[in-house]
Amino acid sequence: MISSEKALALVLSHSSKGFRTREISLSDALDYVLAADVISLIDMPPFRQSAMDGYALKIGETNSYKILGEVQAGGVNSLQLNKGEAVRIFTGAPVPDTADAVVIQEKVRLKADTILVEDPLQLMMNIRPQGEQIKKAAVALAKGTSIKGTHIGFLAGLGITRIEVAEKPAIAVVVTGNELVPAGQDLAHGKIYESNSAMLIAVLKELGYSNTTVISIKDHFESTKEALRETIEKNDVVIVTGGVSVGDYDFVGKALNAIGVHEIFHKVNQKPGKPMYFGKKEHTAIFGLPGNPAAALTCFYVYVYPLLKKYQGAEDAHLLTILLPLLNDYTVIGGDRAQFLKAKISGTGVEILTGQSSAMLSAFGTANAFVFVPEDRIKLEKGEIVKTILLPIK
Structure with missing residues (x-):
């Protein structure tokens, strides 16, 4: 197995496709x-612009200024000012070329056609320079x-x-498993409702990717092979959920190998998501995600989303990572692997949530981050600084 850091580096290094524009x-x-x-x-701004409602003036020897007129937003600044002269002006309006300050209306006293400025003036105060x-x-x-x-x-x-x-990539979500039935049908004993495709398509849409399709495959080698061959030919990214482990009826890896997909890695030393697969065939990237929903979504955020951004030429495709103090004690289960723990950032720290099972999505409902825990860590203590990976949720 390879580390999660190595896995992500390999994913991004194989996403250098010349994207369409x-x-x-x-x-x-x-x-x-x-x-x-x-x-x-x-x-921008295309002219000297007033930052305030007030009076544009040419600084004189006294605090008294004669008002010559006004300039509204959208108006012209053709008025010529001499020392001791001012114009009424409004936010966003062009400042006359001969004015060298704008005083806000709260800092003057108005007497007929004259203002008395109450505070000291500074050159260019409240004037946005052209091209600032x-x-x-x-x-x-x-x-x-x-x-x-x-x-x-x-x-x-x-x-x-x-x-x-x-151009955004064309993405296919492939779901496998004889035990899966669509939501809304009767649920026979031994069957479960298929949710991964609905989840991944919704998350993709949330992230701005709508050029997506869903393919369902039963656990049969030949049908898996042919469906994957056709899907890979038509898409830039193929996301397979389930069938990537080593069970007797996990045919995805065998089928991908049979149709000439180059395996870049299979299995990552992490939890959840250990059986994750990544390969390439010509321009298409193929991910094999675990069938458990929380594991699939974790691998999607950590590996698939960065690749989608990199495919589009994003300057930085990595998820934003920060260091935060932990708000609760936590005992890590299965510390022989690095872990991505669902967490919630609040206030000045981050809390690791309950419900970390790879089969449980409930914690993702409130999570906005992962706390990354390196392998061989068992006890996390409140107050310690932890690596926190922000989820790209909206």
């Missing part, structure tokens, strides 16, 4: 990854940036309507 509308760009730098079309945020022709967002809502707002403010992005 296309130009899309900025409004559709959420969760895509930039395939090229975005260059600013303008200075970004200059025209500068890189607004770099290639490899994962687009978030704030990025869309920023680019829209620069007048950008279309961007070049990496």
Whole structure:
């Protein structure tokens, strides 16, 4: 078996596929990854801009300033000011070129067409310089940036309507097992409801991946082999759940080998997720995840999601990891393997949750992180600093 660190390094090293790109509308760009730098079309702000409601003035010898007029947001700044003169101005409005300060309205006393400034003035106070945020022709967002809502707002403010992005991969979720039946059917003795595909498709959708399909396979070697062959040919990433262990009816590994998939690793020294498989065939990445739901979801977050981001050219595909104090004592079960323990960050620390069984999803309902525990650790004590991996949940 290999370590979880080695497994992730191998996954990411085999995701260097030349991704397809296309130009899309900025409004559709959420969760895509930039395939090229975005260059600013303008200075931002495009003119000297008032940061406050108040008065733009040219600093004079006294605290008295004659009001010549006003400039609204969207107006023009053609008024010429001499020392001791001011204009009424509003937030976002263009500051006259001859003004050298904006005083907020709460700091003046108004007398007819004159204001008396109560506090000392400073050059450029409350004036946003032209190009303060970004200059025209500068890189607004770099290639490899994962687009978030704030990025869309920023680019829209620069007048950008279309961007070049990496195409999202086509993903197939393959579920195996004679014991599985769809939810809604009668549950005969010995059968269980199939939930992994619903879970993984929902999580993929939550993370911005909608080009997905679900394939169901019974525990039969020939049918498994042919279904996997066809699925791999049509998709960039194939996620198989179940059938990757070493039981008499676990045919996935044998079938993948028979159709020429190159096995990169099989089995990781971790809990949950020990039997995980990873392989490649031409451009397609194939994951074999455990059948137990919590183990499958853990392996998805730790290995599959980083690969999906790397496939799109993300600058950093790793899950964010921080160090936090532990909020509770915890006894590790099965400390001979590294463990990804479902946890919840709250306040200034992280709590390891109950319900860590690989078959139980309930703890994922409140988890927002994993606490990573290296192998051979048994006792974790409240207050100790632990490696905390943030889940990409929304």
